[in-house]
Amino acid sequence: MYRYFLDGEVHPERAQIPDRRISARFTHAASGVDAKADVRILLNQVAVWVETEVEWNALDLRNVVKYLVQLEMDMVGYVLGHTYDVEIRRATCSEIGVDVVFGIDVPCISELHRGVDLDARIATMRPKLQGESGVFIHRCLRDLITAMKEPDDVAFHCYRAVESLRQHCIATRILDPKDKATQWKTLRDIAGCDESATRSLEKAAQAPRHGEAEVVPEVDAVKLLTTAWLSRTATSSTAESCESLGRWR
Known part of the structure; x- marks a missing residue:
């Protein structure tokens, strides 16, 4: 079992959103990886724990987590009439020594x-x-x-x-x-x-x-x-x- 931790932020930070807790099991369509994600959003700070049975590329994982959190924010935004953007900044996994800070370049x-x-x-x-x-x-x-x-x-x-x-x-x-x-x-x-x-x-x-x-x-x-x-x-x-x-x- 691999346990990844990712952190990020919901922008704009000055517009505080209600605390959110999300738990989901899913299969990533592109890679076929099965995973469980637990998401906590507190004072616009994002913390996500992801468990998988296989090692997962950090950038693919970042994209999946961003999608999950952005989906939640899109639902909140739809109900409230607000716009939010999600940034995932870092991913770590002690089992395999991963510690990545994501840049902004492609x-x-x-x-x-x-x-x-x-x-x-x-x-x-x-x-x-x-x-x-x-x-x-x-x-x-x-x-x-x-x-x-x-x-x-x-x-x-x-x-x-x-x-x-x-x-x-x-x-x-x-x-x-x-x-x-x-x-x-x-x-x-x-x-x-x-x-x-x-x-x-x-x-x-x-x-x-x-x-x-x-x-x-x-x-x-x-x-x-x-x-x-x-x-x-x-x-x-x-x-x-x-x-x-x-x-x-």
């Missing part, structure tokens, strides 16, 4: 931009977010950030980010709003990627776009995220390259 993306001149890149991006067409770039950025935060919905947000870029093409290249074939071709030409890239995102997004529950294995989530990361889209007129790299952790 390595398959952060490694892509290692050593970037942040001020220069932001200065290039800022003008592209101005005016009516800038709304589409902003929406794209928000979806890409959300995709990094929410692995379960990575396909939905990645595809909507790219859809926003298509709308940006319509606005800046004066394209026929009804001619989607030309819109997508224009985007792919600017991005330097082939049709299979956008088609793979479209296919993966079909189920979540229609409210279906679909488990996305980590390897597929990494591929979707990096395929969607048209990082130069926001820094030039729309994009210069499709960039893909590595693991999502």
Whole structure:
């Protein structure tokens, strides 16, 4: 038996929530791991004990625990009309010597931009977010950030980010709003990627776009995220390259 302890926080901390106690047995759909979780939320501080029969990857465990606690907060938020965000900061397991403090980066993306001149890149991006067409770039950025935060919905947000870029093409290249074939071709030409890239995102997004529950294995989530990361889209007129790299952790 492995017993993990994870701690975190419900934000905003200044908005105190009623103390919560949750106990659940579950099977993780992606890995098939059976587990029992006991959750205590006191003064917005989160403490979670998870028991499993097998050793569990700390990052997968973090994602599962965050999902469980966020689900509770979403129910509370729905009833009260409030919004809460959950952060899981650390995981420990004395049986196997695990003691991990989680960062905020997604390595398959952060490694892509290692050593970037942040001020220069932001200065290039800022003008592209101005005016009516800038709304589409902003929406794209928000979806890409959300995709990094929410692995379960990575396909939905990645595809909507790219859809926003298509709308940006319509606005800046004066394209026929009804001619989607030309819109997508224009985007792919600017991005330097082939049709299979956008088609793979479209296919993966079909189920979540229609409210279906679909488990996305980590390897597929990494591929979707990096395929969607048209990082130069926001820094030039729309994009210069499709960039893909590595693991999502």
